[in-house]
Amino acid sequence: MAENSQSRTARRKQKKTKKKPLWKRIVFIILSLIVLIGIGMTALITYWIATAPDLDPEKLQSAYASTLLDQSGEEFAQLGAENRDKVEYEELPEVLIDAVIATEDARFFSHPGIDLRRIGGAVIANFTSGFGSQGASTITQQVVEKSFLTPEKKLSLKVQEAWLALQLERQYSKEQIMEMYLNKIYYGAGAYGVKKASETYFGKEDLSELTLAEAAILAGLPQRPSAYNPFENPDLMHDRMDTVLTLMVRHDKVTEQQAEEARQVDITSLLTEERPESRQYDAFIQKVEQEVSEKLDGADINTDGLTIHTTIDTNAQEYVEFLLTDSEENPIQYPNENFKAGLTVLDTNSGAIRAIGGGRNRDTGQYNYAIQGSMQPGSTAKPLLAYGPAIEYNKISTYHQIxxxxxxxxxxxxxVINNVTRSHSGWVTARQALVQSINVAAVKLFEEVGSENAKEFAKNLGMTFPDDQAILTDSIGGGTMQTTPLGLAGAYRAFGNEGIYNEPYAVTKVEFPDGREVDLTPESEAAMSDYTAYMVTDMLKDVVTEGTGTRANVSGLPLAGKTGTTNLPDTGEAADSWFAGYTTNYTIAVWTGEYSEENKRLPISDTGISRDLFRLVMTEISKDVETPDFERPSSVVEVDVERGSNPPALPSSYTPSSQIITELFVKGNEPSSTSEKFDKLDPVTNLSGKYNEEDNSINLTWNYNGNNVNFEVRASVNGGEMQTLSSTEEQSMTISDVESGEYQFQVIAVSNDDSESRSDPATTTVTVGEAEEESLPAVEGLSAEYLGDQGIIDVNWSYNGPPAIFEVSANGQTQTVESQGIEISGAAPGQTYTIQVTPIGQRGNNEGVRGEPASVQVDIPAEDTPENPDDGNENENNENGNDNNGNNGNDGNNGNEGNEGNNGNNGENPNNEENDEEESNAPPQEEEEPSEEVNEPEQPETPEEPSDGEE
Structure with a gap:
């Protein structure tokens, strides 16, 4: 058993020693993964191919028309449905086919629909620069994409495109595919297909008449039809034509000599004089084309059959186009044909573009001054690079002293940077400096806040800077920063929208023919604090009510805005003229300038037209629309400040109202100290006066515990009016050669630093000799006239004497008045009234003293009776009437003379008051906005730097 067990163990060890090496296992795993990936990719590609659309012959023959919807979802335009002439392959000249093939697909006639060599090069480029960086589409693939697919850079779509291209090549000849391609392409200027393009640009319906240069132009246009439009950009088109000719030489379609001869042709000489008919709303549609092309890479609204939801307000767009088109009805009469203009209207709340004015009397496809190119913004840059950043980062107030x-x-x-007036105001508030557009103040604020902060603030509002750097003269709009009316409107809109910014947009959503939808509305973000937006707005409101922008003001609208001009570098004359402004509903930026036929900058003839355009457009789009005022956020406080205090101080209880102004502060940064400048001075003490008989003088003395004051001495005689005698820094004064009477003296301490800082008066009385009564003079010019239609006697007189009241007696009835006239009612017909007026003294020694009476008589006509008809005594009455009238006339004349004298003394001539009122009510004459300048030599950073804010 042990032996068998041992042999089994040995066998297991032996097996372990015979396992495959590690590298073989790794290779095996990699190969397995490759196989699995290959199977997966094959399955995925198979799925993509299976779901590819069918080759619909109808879709191959023409491009889809795109539909544009306005802000309410109503169709306002269709693109690609018209202006198309079909061409047969037999009509295509060889020179045109050679130009197209050399430019778009050199191996078109030899590949099966896809070009493997181009695919290989594109794959390498996509690995190094990212997917979609370089395309490999043949002409066949372009036909497939424009007919059946979307322009998105997705792998699935590229697979379907290649598959359908192979299928297309099997079903159609090369000639048919070329014919499809040249009939589908959009060539700009509203021309669809090569035949319509030939007619539009060269006036040639017969394509066989095309020259090599013309064929090269047509072959080069489809890449960027708007940019290469030879009507508008012949120089740029010439560069593109040169590229096409170079490719034709490289692929042996023409010789170098032929290409060089074509390069020498003046493109403008080839163009027809008949320009394309103007397309309604073309300036706005150009922006839609641009936006869709940028946000949906490869999409073409002219051929892709899109449904595009836009932000246009067609009523606003039509009014803008009306103002930019010459007509007798246009309230703006432009000075000449060289005068150019561009403007943009935005919704202040959303940033949606409501209207675009691309230029005067525009034709379809012409240069769009509202969205193309860029110009220096002049003083409209000041809120973006000086005042806005200073409030945002340094939390300055609108009172901030500069x-x-x-x-x-x-x-x-x-x-040096100077003000346009070549004068200087000393210490000014930030509000004053912006309203008056003071250049020195703007550059000093820029320095205070720093170029980095200023640059970041402006970049948050959509501004761009060469080399990512803001320079000093950018703060007054004469540096390297440039913008368009669209860009400037987008930046100013944020001030009216509580600091929230998003890129201005013309398209909200795009629907593709397959039902897919893409939302293109940009996201919003806070570009500044709400206190910055409100405080800048509050200052800009003063610009249009009392500053340089009054010509743009719209009565009844809460409106903020800023003017701006730039100068020509060689002459210093005004060039660009801007106005940007906003309400809570709309934001508008307007640019105007002049260019010669050779596209050379000219001095602008009228800098005010930019403000006129703003005013008229804002008035039109705001009518019948409620426009609320800008709401002050809780982060901003209004504070009364004593004028001239630096740092800002609160007014004291003695500060005159004329020296108190209300300004805005970021909450938590308002002043807390109170000014002592106008604190009431202590009064003088121990004031006394003594009459000196020896030299007939009065000697006044007083005491005062304080410094840096002088003393104002005043006096009245016998109760008369108090009058200033003199001022002194001493604490005594002698009044010589006095006459008998009662003298009352006042002494007031006055600050040497500010004459409005004064003490209460100290008073003393001195009597010289015995107080004698003075006789009062009689009244002068006493007159009385019976006003029959009112039933009253109108009595008037004048008086030149000490203060008095007047006792008026009429046939025994007495009344006292203070005025120099009285109306007596209840006069009995047929009576003669004797009217007597006596002055009675009111003050001092004259109080109660009666003057000499003066009298006058007036006859009251008897009432007519049936026994004494008017015509029966006509002659007698006329004689008596003439006599009486003559007497009354003399009295009246005397009275007038007296009144004249009295009025002259008292300065109360009613005629003078009326004249003054008329003069004060006359409308102010607005000065023409001056240009911004920099003293010679010209601006340091750029050749076109202005120095001054125009204002």
Whole structure:
């Protein structure tokens, strides 16, 4: 038993020693995995192929039309349904086929539908640069994709595309596939298919007339039809044509000499003078095309049969297009044909694009100034790079003090930044500086907050910077940062939306023909604190009510906005003119400028048209819409501040109301100390006065316990009006050559630092000689007139004497008045009234003293009776009337003379008051917005740097 057991153990050990080596086991596992993966991939590919769509012949013949829906879901446009002419293969010239094959698929006539060599190169590129970085689609595959599949970069779709391409090659000839391809492609400018493109660009319906250069242009267009549009971008198209010609030489389609001759052709000379008809809403549709292409890689709204949900407000879009089209009805009359404009309208709450104005009198496919290119933003950059960042990071208030004392000297340079007025205001608040668009203040704020913080703040609002760096002159809009009306509107919208930003968007959702939907609405994020958004907005509201933007103001709307201009670097003349503004409902950014026919920048003729466009569009889209005001968040507090205090201080109980202003502070950063500047001074003490008979003078003395004051001495005589005699820094004063009477003196301490800081008056009385009564003068110019239609006697007089009241007696009835006139009612017809007026003194020694009376008579006409009809005594009455009227006229004239004198003394001429009121009510004359400039030499960082905010 033991022996058998031992032999079994030995046998087991022997088996262990005969196991396979480890490397063989690893190879076996790897091969097994490969087999399993292969089986899995084969199964997956088989599934993808099995689920591929059928080759529908109808879909091969034409492209799908895409449908565009407005913000309410109503169709407003179809793309690809029209403007297409089919071409047969026999009509295609060899030069065009050679150009297309060399550019798109060099082995088209030899491969079976897929090109393995291209696939190999694409696989390597996709491994090194990521999937989808390089395509390997042949012309056949492109036909399949445009006819049956979506443009997504998915492996399943590429497998289906290859499979269907192989099937297509089996069922159709190469010539038929080429014909399908050239009839499907979108060539830009609203042209679908190569035949329509030839007619659109060159005016040639017969393709056999195409030259080598024209064929190269058509072959190069499909890659980027909008960008390469030769009508708008002939230089860019020339570069693309050169690429096509180079490929044709490489693949032996033309000689180098032929290619070089074609390169020398001026592209604009080839183009037809007849431009494509304008497509309604084209500027907005261009943005839709751009957005779908960027967010759905490879999608083409002109050929893919998409249903696109957009944000357009067609009423707003139509009004914008109306304002940008020359007509007699247009309220804006543009100065010339070189004047360009672009604008964007956004929903302030969502960032949805409601309308786009791409340019004046635009044709389909023309340059879109609202979304293409970029320009320096001028002073509209100040909230983005100076004031906004300073509030966000440094929590400055709208009262924050900035010293605008002199031109700003750029460190390490002999260049300076000046204000456009070439004047300086000294210490100003942040609010004043922004409202007046003071350049020196903006660059100093930029320095306070730091370029990194300023850059990050602006980047959070969609701005971009070359080399990812914000420079000093960016803070006034004359540096390297550039933007478009769309980008600027998106940034300003965040200020009106409590600091929440998202990229402006024209498309909310896209539906593919197979029913699949893709949501393209961008996500929102907080770009700044709510206190920053509100405080910037509050300052920008003042810009449109009292600053440089008054021409853009819309009465009745709570509106905020900012102007901006830039200068031409060589002449310093104004170039770009901007206005960006917003309500709680809408945000609009407008750019205007001028370009010559050669696309050269010109001085702008009218910088105010940008504000006119804003005002008119905002008025139109806001009518019949409730526009609430901007709501102050709990993070912001309003505080009364004493004007001029630095750091800010609360006003004291003695601060004059004229020296108190209300400003905004981030909660927790408001001032707590109280100003002592206007604290009431202590009054003088021991004031006394003594009459000196020897030199007939009065000597005043007083005491005061304090420094840095002077003393204002005032006096009144015999109860008359108190008048200022003089000021002194001494504590005594002598008044010489006095006359008899009662003198009352006041002495007031006044601060030398501020004349409004004063003490209560100290008072003393001095009597010189015996107080004598003065006789009061009689009234002057006494007149009385009976006003028959009112049944009253109108009595008037003037008076030039000590303070008095007036006793008026009329036929024994007496009344006392303070005014210099009275109306007596109840006059009896046929009576003669004797009216007497006597002045009675009111103050000092004259109190109760009666002056000389003055009198006047007035006859009251008798009432008409049947026994004495009017016409019976016509002549007599007329004579008496003339006499009486003559007398009354003389009295009236005397009264007027007296009134004139009195009014002159008292400054109460009602005519003068009326004139003053008319003058004050005259509408203010708005100054034209000046340009931003930098003193020569020009800006240090870029050749087109402006220095000043336009304002």
């Amino acid at each position: 010293n605008d004392d002199k031109p700003y000297e750029i460190a390490g340079s002999d260049k």
